[in-house]
Amino acid sequence: MYHFNRVCFGLRCSPYLAMKTVKRLARDETDFPIASEIASDHLYMDDLGVSVDTPENGIQLAHDFIELFKRGGFDLVKFVSNSPEVLKSIPQANRLSSKIEFDKEDNMKLLGLIWSPVEDEFSIAIKFNPQAKCTKRLMLSTIAKLWDINGFCAPVILHAKLLIKALWVAQIDWDTEPPSDICAAWKRFLSELPALQDFKIPRFVGIVPESRVILLGFADASEKAMGASVYIFVQPASGPNEVNLIGAKSKVAPLK
Structure with missing residues (x-):
């Protein structure tokens, strides 16, 4: 043994x-x-x-x-x-x-996010094949690579979730090409996805000793989906106030 x-x-x-x-x-x-x-x-x-x-x-x-x-x-x-x-x-x-x-190109990954120490900013890692065929298998594989634990890109991730819902509603097999409207929406999504690479999120939200900190929450819903976001409002003892997004969540509405 x-x-x-x-x-x-x-x-x-x-x-x-x-x-x-x-x-x-x-x-x-x-x-x-x-x-x-x-x-x-x-x-x-x-x-x-x-x-x-x-x-x-x-x-x-x-x-x-x-x-x-x-x-x-x-x-x-x-x-x-x-x-x-x-x-x-x-x-x-x-x-x-x-x-x-550190040079500006010396980045590291932290929980799926890219962190640039010299700029002290987060960005989103995007890896996908723009020439991939439009099938349920490849669509889900690409969407699964969009790792956004804090929800900084919740509206974009929600759009991907809605495409997944459309696939299940249409009862598409794994390697079957979806209807033309879903494929058109998917190709447009892929063409716009690289823009996320230019999206920067500051790591430092402005909290210093003797700051006044307030959390602000917002939520909304529609027939398609629901979402919530939390912002942090920081009022330091001296200097300008700061407001930053610290987290968001989205969820597709159920079929029934």
Whole structure:
């Protein structure tokens, strides 16, 4: 009889075991309370993203993260920051890139979003074949690649969901070409999809110490779909106010 001494990759239970192991590590290691709390609540599979107020706090937190995970036998690597001061404090082997100063093309992915550290902005990754045939299988495959966890592009994703609904209503087989109206709408959707690459979302929403923060929620519905969005209104002690979208959700109306 054999048993694993490591958390294996590729098994059906692997995602659960990985997250459970980290949560247990964060609970057991009490020497780093802030890092433990963040690791327990802000880790999504193998991505950990967090913001701090000052470079000094970032340097201390990065050090605590490395030591915390080292106690569990993990090497925490691929650190990246929009602060060169924070990056200089992190060992070379733990950084994402050998360069400290990031070029505008040095982007990284975080939960499906592209983050440019130098501009401190998110953008959407678009990968599709504009020449692909119009079939249910290829349409669903393309739509599944539109990963937008925060709903920044909810209106665009909703349009894709409506196309999926039209396919099911028409009872189209997987490799059968849909009716001409669906194909025309699909080709137009593909032709306009690259415009999302120019859509930029600021990571920093303006919250600083002593700010007044208000969350604003909106919702609406029609016969086709329903949607909701949440904005954050930040009123700092000095300087201009800021309003930014922080999340949205859309849902196609049911058939009945």
